[in-house]
Amino acid sequence: xMEPGRMRIAITGAEGVVGTVLRRRLxxxxxxxxxxxxxxxxxxxxxxxAELLPLVEAFRGAETVIHLAAAARLDAEWPDILxxxxxxxxxxxxxxxxxxxxxxxxxxxxxxxxxxxxxAGPELYELHDSRVFDETTPLAPDSLYAASxxxxxxxxxxxxxxxxxxxxxxxxxxxxxxxxxxxEGAGRGRTASLPFxxxxxRIRAKWLSHRDCGELFLxxxxxTTLRYAIVFGTSNNPRQIWSLDSARRLLxxxxxxxxxxxxx
Amino acid sequence: xMEPGRMRIAITGAEGVVGTVLRRRLxxxxxxxxxxxxxxxxxxxxxxxAELLPLVEAFRGAETVIHLAAAARLDAEWPDILxxxxxxxxxxxxxxxxxxxxxxxxxxxxxxxxxxxxxAGPELYELHDSRVFDETTPLAPDSLYAASxxxxxxxxxxxxxxxxxxxxxxxxxxxxxxxxxxxEGAGRGRTASLPFxxxxxRIRAKWLSHRDCGELFLxxxxxTTLRYAIVFGTSNNPRQIWSLDSARRLLxxxxxxxxxxxxx
Numbered sequence: 001x002m003e004p005g006r007m008r009i010a011i012t013g014a015e016g017v018v019g020t021v022l023r024r025r026l027x028x029x030x031x032x033x034x035x036x037x038x039x040x041x042x043x044x045x046x047x048x049x050a051e052l053l054p055l056v057e058a059f060r061g062a063e064t065v066i067h068l069a070a071a072a073r074l075d076a077e078w079p080d081i082l083x084x085x086x087x088x089x090x091x092x093x094x095x096x097x098x099x100x101x102x103x104x105x106x107x108x109x110x111x112x113x114x115x116x117x118x119x120a121g122p123e124l125y126e127l128h129d130s131r132v133f134d135e136t137t138p139l140a141p142d143s144l145y146a147a148s149x150x151x152x153x154x155x156x157x158x159x160x161x162x163x164x165x166x167x168x169x170x171x172x173x174x175x176x177x178x179x180x181x182x183x184e185g186a187g188r189g190r191t192a193s194l195p196f197x198x199x200x201x202r203i204r205a206k207w208l209s210h211r212d213c214g215e216l217f218l219x220x221x222x223x224t225t226l227r228y229a230i231v232f233g234t235s236n237n238p239r240q241i242w243s244l245d246s247a248r249r250l251l252x253x254x255x256x257x258x259x260x261x262x263x264x
Numbered sequence: 265x266m267e268p269g270r271m272r273i274a275i276t277g278a279e280g281v282v283g284t285v286l287r288r289r290l291x292x293x294x295x296x297x298x299x300x301x302x303x304x305x306x307x308x309x310x311x312x313x314a315e316l317l318p319l320v321e322a323f324r325g326a327e328t329v330i331h332l333a334a335a336a337r338l339d340a341e342w343p344d345i346l347x348x349x350x351x352x353x354x355x356x357x358x359x360x361x362x363x364x365x366x367x368x369x370x371x372x373x374x375x376x377x378x379x380x381x382x383x384a385g386p387e388l389y390e391l392h393d394s395r396v397f398d399e400t401t402p403l404a405p406d407s408l409y410a411a412s413x414x415x416x417x418x419x420x421x422x423x424x425x426x427x428x429x430x431x432x433x434x435x436x437x438x439x440x441x442x443x444x445x446x447x448e449g450a451g452r453g454r455t456a457s458l459p460f461x462x463x464x465x466r467i468r469a470k471w472l473s474h475r476d477c478g479e480l481f482l483x484x485x486x487x488t489t490l491r492y493a494i495v496f497g498t499s500n501n502p503r504q505i506w507s508l509d510s511a512r513r514l515l516x517x518x519x520x521x522x523x524x525x526x527x528x
Contacts, residue, residue: 078354086350086415090342112418115425136402139418142425147418151350154376154403154411161379161406 006030009221010062010101012049012092013069015040018107018175018213022066025214030221033062037069049088055095064103064221067092067152074111074143085148093159103166105220106156108149110171110206110232110242114142117202117241125201127239127261134243135171135230153230160228167227168220168251171242173206173234181207181259200263201239209235209257219251226250235259270294273485274326274365276313276356277333279304282371282439282477286330289478294485297326301333313352319359328367328485331356331416338375338407349412357423367430369484370420372413374435374470374496374506378406381466381505389465391503391525398507399435399494417494424492431491432484432515435506437470437498445471445523464527465503473499473521483515490514499523 007030013019014034023042026032034044035058047058049069059065069088071080089106096104113133117124119140124131141147156167176183181203184196192199208216212235223229229250232242236255247253271294277283278298287306290296298308299322311322313333323329333352335344353370360368377397381388383404388395405411420431440447445467448460456463472480476499487493493514496506500519511517 078358082351082354087346090346094342115421118425136400138400139403139421141418141422144419144422147415147422150418151411151415154405154414155408157379157403158405158408158411161382 005222007063007221008033008061009064009066010035010059011066011068012047013067013107014044016068016072017177018172019068021175021210021213022068022217025210026218026221029218033058035069049091050083052091052095055091056098059095059099059101062099062101064105065092065096065101066105066107066217066221068107070107071145071148074145076143076145078144081144081148085145086151089148089152090155093155093165097159097163097165101165103168103221103224104156104159105217106152106167106169108153108169108171108230109146110173111142111146112150112153112171113137113140113242114146115140118142122198122201124241125205125239129239131241132243133241134232135246157228166224167229168223169230170216170220170233171230173208173232173242174203175208175210175213179210182263197263204237204259204261204263205234205239205241207235207237207259208233209255212236212255212257215256216247216251216253219247219253223251269486271327271485272297272325273328273330274299274323275330275332276311277301277331277371278308280332280336281441282436283332285439285474285477286332286481289474290482290485293482297322299333313355314347316355316359319355320362323359323363323365326363326365328369329356329360329365330369330371330481330485332371334371335409335412338409340407340409342408345408345412349409350415353412353416354419357419357429361423361427361429365429367432367485367488368420368423369481370416370431370433372417372433372435372494373410374437375406375410376414376417376435377401377404377506378410379404382406386462386465388505389469389503393503395505396507397505398496399510421492430488431493432487433494434480434484434497435494437472437496437506438467439472439474439477443474446527461527468501468523468525468527469498469503469505471499471501471521471523472497473519476500476519476521479520480511480515480517483511483517487515
C-alpha cells in the first residue's frame, strides 16, 4: 500500500540531464516511473511522445506527469520541434487527460524571454544590474525552440481551464550535468563559443543546482491547490535576471544553493 | 510599371469573411493576390498552406503576406489546428522568408485573452465597466484555437528577429459577414446559444467594421518601419475591453465606425 502522500509520478525525457536529477531526487518521496524514448541502463518504460496511445497506457495510474522530453537544442530545427515540442507536448497533455492524471509539471525555458537578454547585452548579467523579469513580462522568444515552449505553456493553460488538470510551467535556467557553474563546458547556444570568463556571468544568473532542481519539482508535484502557474527555476544566485517571487509565494520554494560570484 | 507605393500583397484564406473584406478594400491601393485552398468564383491562386513549396511559389514577387487562413472555429479540434494553425502558419512564415517577402500581417485573435472574459463574466461588457486589456496583459487562451494563435505570434517574433521579416500580429475582434453588429447571427463559440440581447454587449465590445478592418490592414501593410508589433483590431466602439492604443500609436489607425450602444 502507498504511504499517505506518496504519489506515482511519470517523467518523460527521464534520460536527460534534468530527468536524471529528478529520477534520483524524487524517488525518496514518491514512486517514479521513468519514460524514455529508447531502452536505458536504468529501469524505464519506453514511450515515444510522438505517439498518443502508448503514452496513455504509460501514464495510467500516475497522479502527476513531469514533462521534460523535448527537442532541447536552441538551434533545433522545425521537424524536431514539431514532432517533440508541439505534437509531443500536445500528446502528453492529451494522454494525461485520457489517463486520468491530476497534474502536469511542464519544463518550459527562460528562453521564452531570450530576446530581452540579447537586446540588453552582457551588462544585464553584472552583479550591480537590477533588472528583473517575471511571468508578466511580455514574451520575447529567441528561437523556434522558445516559440514551441510558449505553445506548451499556452496549451497547459487550456488544459488547466478546460479539463481541470493542474499545470505548473517551470521556466528552467541551467541545470548542468556536473552541477558546477564553474565548469568550462557550461553554456550552450549562441554563447557557447565565447571564452568561459565571458560566459560565466550568464551562467551565474541562470544556474539551478541539482538539489534546488529536485526541491523545486518536488514543490510543483506537491502543490495540489494550484490550478495553473508559471514560475522560474534558478538557485539563489548572486545576480538573478528572473524573479523567483512566484516560485517562493506559490510553491514555498526556498533555494539552498547559489552560484559563486566569481568564475575562478 | 507599378505606381510608387503600390505593393503586391498575397492574402491566405482570401475566401473567408476577413479575406473577402480585404480583397475588396486593399485592391484600390495595392495589387492583391488571393490565395485559397479551393478554386473560387473570383480569381485566386490555389495554395494549401499545409504544403510549403507551392506556398513559396505563390508568394514570389509579393512584398507582403496577409495570413488569414486558419482553422478558425473556437471548438476546432487538434488535427485541424495542427495542420492549419501550426504547421500551416509555420509554412507561411517560412515560405515568406524563402520567397523574399518583406512583411507578414498575421491574423491573431482576442481569444488569446479569452479566459479573462470568462473569469470576469458578462458585466465586463457593460458600458460603465472600465477594465481594458492590452498586448502586455499576460496570455489567457480560452481554447486550442487560441493557444495556436499564441504560437503564431511567438513564431512571428522569431521570424522578425532572426530573419528580418517585419511582422504585425492583429488580435482581431469580430468581423461580421453582414457588417452589422445588430445582426441576429453574430457571435460564435460558447455564447452562440444565448439570446441575442445577452450576446450583444460582447459583440458591441469586439465589432470591427469592414471599413475599419480594411483601414487597419492597410495601415499594417504600409507600416514599413515596424519590426514587430501586436495590436488589437476593433472599431471605435462605445465599450472596448481591448486597448487600441498600440494600433493608434504604431499604425496611426483611426477607426471610423462604432457599434451602437443598444441592440435594437
